[in-house]
Amino acid sequence: MQILHTDIAIIGGGGAGLRAAIAAAQTDPNCKISLLSKVYPMRSHTVAAEGGAAAVTLQQDSLQAHFDDTVAGSDWLADQDVVDYFVSHAYEELVQLEHWGCPWSRRDDGSVQVRRFGGMKTERTWFAADKTGFHILHTLFQTSLQFANINRLDEFFVLDLLVVDQQIAGVLAMQLSTGELYQIQAKSVILATGGAGRVFHYNTNGGIVTGDGMALAYRHGVALRDMEFVQYHPTGLPGSGILITEASRGEGGILLNKDGYRYLQNYGLGPETPLGKPENKYMELGPRDKLSQAFWHEQQKGRTGNYGEHAVVYLDLRHLGSSYLNERLPFICELAKSYVNVDPAKAPIPIRPAVHYTMGGILTDGQCQTSIGGLYAIGECASVGLHGANRLGSNSLTELLVFGKVAGVAAVAHAKQRQALPSSALNAQCQQHHQQLQARFGAKQADRVASLRKAMTLAMEQGCGIYRTTEGMQQCLNTLQQLKQRYQQLAVSDNSKIFNYELLQHYELGFGLDVAEAMCASALARQESRGAHQRLDQGMQSRNDTDYLQHSIAQLMPETAGAAGGSAKISYQPVRITKSTPAARLYGGAATKQEPV
Amino acid sequence: MEKTVEKTLVIQRYNPEQDQRPSQQRYQVPFDNSTSVLDALLYIQQSLDPSLAFRWSCRMAICGSCSVMVNGIPKLGCKTFLREYSGDLLLEPLAHFATEKDLVSDMTLFLQHLQAVKPYLIRQEQSAATTPATKPQPHKQTPKQLAKYRKFSSCINCGLCYAACPQFGLNPEFLGPAALTLAQRYNLDNRDQGKAERMPQLNGKNGVWGCTFVGFCSDVCPKHLDPAAAVNQGKVASATDFVIGLFKP
Numbered sequence: 001m002q003i004l005h006t007d008i009a010i011i012g013g014g015g016a017g018l019r020a021a022i023a024a025a026q027t028d029p030n031c032k033i034s035l036l037s038k039v040y041p042m043r044s045h046t047v048a049a050e051g052g053a054a055a056v057t058l059q060q061d062s063l064q065a066h067f068d069d070t071v072a073g074s075d076w077l078a079d080q081d082v083v084d085y086f087v088s089h090a091y092e093e094l095v096q097l098e099h100w101g102c103p104w105s106r107r108d109d110g111s112v113q114v115r116r117f118g119g120m121k122t123e124r125t126w127f128a129a130d131k132t133g134f135h136i137l138h139t140l141f142q143t144s145l146q147f148a149n150i151n152r153l154d155e156f157f158v159l160d161l162l163v164v165d166q167q168i169a170g171v172l173a174m175q176l177s178t179g180e181l182y183q184i185q186a187k188s189v190i191l192a193t194g195g196a197g198r199v200f201h202y203n204t205n206g207g208i209v210t211g212d213g214m215a216l217a218y219r220h221g222v223a224l225r226d227m228e229f230v231q232y233h234p235t236g237l238p239g240s241g242i243l244i245t246e247a248s249r250g251e252g253g254i255l256l257n258k259d260g261y262r263y264l265q266n267y268g269l270g271p272e273t274p275l276g277k278p279e280n281k282y283m284e285l286g287p288r289d290k291l292s293q294a295f296w297h298e299q300q301k302g303r304t305g306n307y308g309e310h311a312v313v314y315l316d317l318r319h320l321g322s323s324y325l326n327e328r329l330p331f332i333c334e335l336a337k338s339y340v341n342v343d344p345a346k347a348p349i350p351i352r353p354a355v356h357y358t359m360g361g362i363l364t365d366g367q368c369q370t371s372i373g374g375l376y377a378i379g380e381c382a383s384v385g386l387h388g389a390n391r392l393g394s395n396s397l398t399e400l401l402v403f404g405k406v407a408g409v410a411a412v413a414h415a416k417q418r419q420a421l422p423s424s425a426l427n428a429q430c431q432q433h434h435q436q437l438q439a440r441f442g443a444k445q446a447d448r449v450a451s452l453r454k455a456m457t458l459a460m461e462q463g464c465g466i467y468r469t470t471e472g473m474q475q476c477l478n479t480l481q482q483l484k485q486r487y488q489q490l491a492v493s494d495n496s497k498i499f500n501y502e503l504l505q506h507y508e509l510g511f512g513l514d515v516a517e518a519m520c521a522s523a524l525a526r527q528e529s530r531g532a533h534q535r536l537d538q539g540m541q542s543r544n545d546t547d548y549l550q551h552s553i554a555q556l557m558p559e560t561a562g563a564a565g566g567s568a569k570i571s572y573q574p575v576r577i578t579k580s581t582p583a584a585r586l587y588g589g590a591a592t593k594q595e596p597v
Numbered sequence: 598m599e600k601t602v603e604k605t606l607v608i609q610r611y612n613p614e615q616d617q618r619p620s621q622q623r624y625q626v627p628f629d630n631s632t633s634v635l636d637a638l639l640y641i642q643q644s645l646d647p648s649l650a651f652r653w654s655c656r657m658a659i660c661g662s663c664s665v666m667v668n669g670i671p672k673l674g675c676k677t678f679l680r681e682y683s684g685d686l687l688l689e690p691l692a693h694f695a696t697e698k699d700l701v702s703d704m705t706l707f708l709q710h711l712q713a714v715k716p717y718l719i720r721q722e723q724s725a726a727t728t729p730a731t732k733p734q735p736h737k738q739t740p741k742q743l744a745k746y747r748k749f750s751s752c753i754n755c756g757l758c759y760a761a762c763p764q765f766g767l768n769p770e771f772l773g774p775a776a777l778t779l780a781q782r783y784n785l786d787n788r789d790q791g792k793a794e795r796m797p798q799l800n801g802k803n804g805v806w807g808c809t810f811v812g813f814c815s816d817v818c819p820k821h822l823d824p825a826a827a828v829n830q831g832k833v834a835s836a837t838d839f840v841i842g843l844f845k846p
Contacts, residue, residue: 039652040704042754043660098735101718101786103743103750110737134659135750142716142779154708177697206654239631242657335657338676339631450643494648496614499698502647 001181001430006034006151007415008408009171009186011158011213013041015133015400016379016407017192018140023408025147031412033149034184036156036173038208038504041141045194045206046400049133050245050331052125053397055090057114061122063087068580070395073119073287074388075531076549076582077226077575082366082385084578086395086402093401094126102139103128105328115328116250117394119287119587121280125394130245130331136397156182157504158212160433161189161375162426163220168374169421172430176504179497181437183430187418188374188411191217191362192404195380197230199516200355200464201457204236204243213381215511217362218518222370224554225383225573226360227515228523229532231391232466234291236354237339238310244332244351246393248315249284251328252276255291256314256348257298258305263313267294269588276319286587289390289532292353296466307340307350314348321345353466357396359387359532360522363553368407374414376407385551385576389531440506442491449505452490453512456483460516464523467534473524480517481567487513518554521568526552545582549575604628605685606637608649610699619696621687622646628679634688635663635674638700651700658819661755664691665700671757673819691760693769707756710772714780714798719791742787748822749782758814758824764807771807772798774814774824781827784834796838805831 008024010017013035021035037044056066066087071078098104098112105113105127117125128135144150155176162169162183170185193213197205218224234255235244249255254275257263262283265272269286273279284291295313298304304311317325317332322345325333329344336342336349362377364370364384370377378384379400386399456479463476487510494502528544529535550572557569603625611619624645626637635653642649653663656675663674666689668682679686694702758774759765765773772780780799784792799805808828815825 039654039662043654043662045655047660048655048657092733095733095735099718101783101788103747106738106740106743108740110739112735131659145712146717206656206660208654240656338658448647496612496648498612498614499650499701501642501650
């Protein structure tokens with residue numbers, strides 16, 4: 001086993017991890033930063049974000065308005081002090097990216113262009129055509145190359161955190177190209193591993209989005225917060241789940257059922273806005289939870305169409321014309337052509353909701369600090385308190401930047417004052433984990449990683465989908481617990497060391513099972529409907545602020561914690577409300593009526 | 598859609614822990630109109646042979662992971678479909694790179710070449726972002742100025758152009774299409790002032806003049822960003838730089 005010493009280890013090379021690395025490198029040029037990623041950083045799933053990043057930009061906009069949209073979008077489950085910090089630091093971060101070369105789309109006068117986005121009152125979403133995440137990721141990656149104190153460890157997979165007396169001491173990682181284990185001793189560790197969308201069957205996420213960081217922290221007693229809130233993006237391609245950006249609707253795209261009817265007007269989002277004249281917070285520019293729920297109702301009523309075996313509705317962009325589509329949505333045109341053989345200038349794109357984003361994650365305070373000293377979490381793997389029960393599109397790319405910087409700076413400060421920890425304790429932990437790793441190998445069995453994973457993703461799809469029932473969730477939880485039992489016996493048949501993807505996927509499945517169970521148990525415990533968590537059970541179909549204006553906290557019971565062992569215990573924590581008291585969450589004409597004149 | 602029809606994939610296998618040299622293995626894969634090469638590889642890994650090694654992630658042609666040779670041509674696995682091939686498919690790791698295992702290529706050189714061209718915005722004066730007195734503001738950049746480099750900023754680092762480039766095949770030190778395109782991307786950006794710092798690399802023996810303008814890199818680029826054009830624009834810049842150099846004291 002190799003031993004490396006570093007000041008800060010960052011786990012994950014996506015937008016959040018890279019932003020944190022740059023912030024740390026700039027804060028202290030002598031700080032040794034190790035950036036671990038299980039893939040090359042530019043493969044990270046930030047790359048697939050399309051639509052844009054939000055920040056108050058226009059004269060007529062205000063921080064208060066961005067705050068209000070975010071808090072209402074969260075169904076009042078966001079921590080309002082965190083939202084405040086976020087909206088007031090959003091703009092400077094997007095400008096910082098501009099100074100690093102991000103090719104933001106522009107107006108004729110050379111200023112930055114902003115577009116409409118769902119649930120946002122005003123145009124405030126910066127974009128780089130429809131490849132915003134791609135450009136943000138590559139800009140950050142390329143910028144990071146100029147810092148000599150960022151030491152990249154590409155294709156290193158973290159197996160465990162090293163923790164001594166509730167203080168982080170580093171990580172145990174495997175170099176995929178050799179199978180060699182590395183004990184990486186670090187004074188601060190930042191988890192930036194992304195979401196867990198791959199625990200569901202139909203999702204917009206890349207294969208790497210398996211919830212690793214969440215499970216790593218969870219197994220060491222760190223709570224996962226608000227895990228029941230899983231965002232279905234209303235427009236994924238049928239089957240593959242490939243993302244078709246919300247910006248398609250921001251630019252004027254409309255949603256039709258099989259009869260060509262703009263069905264959203266039946267679900268509290270109308271009245272219908274004229275074709276080619278999208279209005280903020282109306283119709284197609286409602287928030288993602290409401291739009292995905294509307295699809296479900298249309299499906300129940302038999303008003304969805306079919307694409308192969310999949311129920312679909314249609315995203316119609318034809319009225320935008322091919323030249324505008326090529327300027328604003330070139331990637332969408334390419335994706336539609338490649339994967340469903342549709343030219344959006346000529347025909348509507350069949351789409352359906354697909355799991356997109358985990359609102360919940362590793363519990364942190366407003367400075368990204370977890371309950372383990374020196375351990376931070378940022379981006380989709382974290383729950384800093386920004387998104388509550390439903391995230392607004394274009395808030396998450398900005399989140400990566402705002403909180404990536406916060407964590408990078410905090411990690412430097414912590415590393416400076418941290419005392420060395422006894423390495424004997426670390427060696428013992430690593431040896432123990434090494435034995436657990438060896439025990440994973442065995443003869444070929446009927447059960448395979450792929451078959452267990454499929455059983456997990458289908459169970460989550462059925463039990464924890466857009467609408468949920470007690471019975472369905474209980475069944476899902478039972479299935480997950482059985483799968484965890486089977487997982488204990490599941491052997492890796494390939495015993496090679498170099499690029500052993502069966503072993504990698506075995507670990508990912510174990511992580512995913514823990515995260516899936518936390519999601520399902522949190523969902524079962526929340527006996528109300530809020531944001532992305534909607535129940536069909538009697539008496540639970542609406543929001544219940546009396547009992548559930550609270551964050552859920554999932555903890556793995558310590559006596560049974562280990563590789564996909566144990567079970568989740570759910571408790572609650574108050575939401576920090578500073579200035580916006582919970583009100584009815586209204587969109588479309590209903591919201592306008594209610595607004596004070 | 599029933600997947601009743603099968604296709605044969607012949608895949609180059611190589612595990613350096615046990616194999617002296619690569620060998621070929623045949624797999625039967627069910628497919629329909631929508632089955633990509635990546636889908637087929639995932640089917641094999643999940644249902645037939647979990648030891649098959651290949652990289653992938655986004656499956657939507659943006660992360661650049663799943664590059665392979667299909668019948669000798671560099672392709673993105675997720676954007677290449679079985680329906681496009683009438684006979685068997687031969688899958689091999691990217692040409693011109695060392696093979697680590699099966700379809701996994703060693704991308705170390707590629708990353709070194711990217712880094713060598715200083716692919717980041719270089720500004721001589723203090724950036725406005727670092728003066729705390731005024732709120733930092735974005736630079737101006739008109740759509741026209743953006744259009745000058747926008748296409749060249751769309752490289753997904755898949756490496757297909759290196760597998761297509763005969764020069765890189767002969768001389769691995771040649772910076773190659775993607776890195777030269779990236780240099781050009783920053784050189785053409787009106788916010789950048791780092792061209793002079795990049796020119797020594799571009800003018801050097803492994804820079805733009807290594808390119809013999811075969812143009813195969815542009816043919817295989819899955820994002821159609823025409824690296825051959827970028828490299829040859831680089832030649833003009835390099836020649837201009839040389840001429841200006843003659844007259845400078």
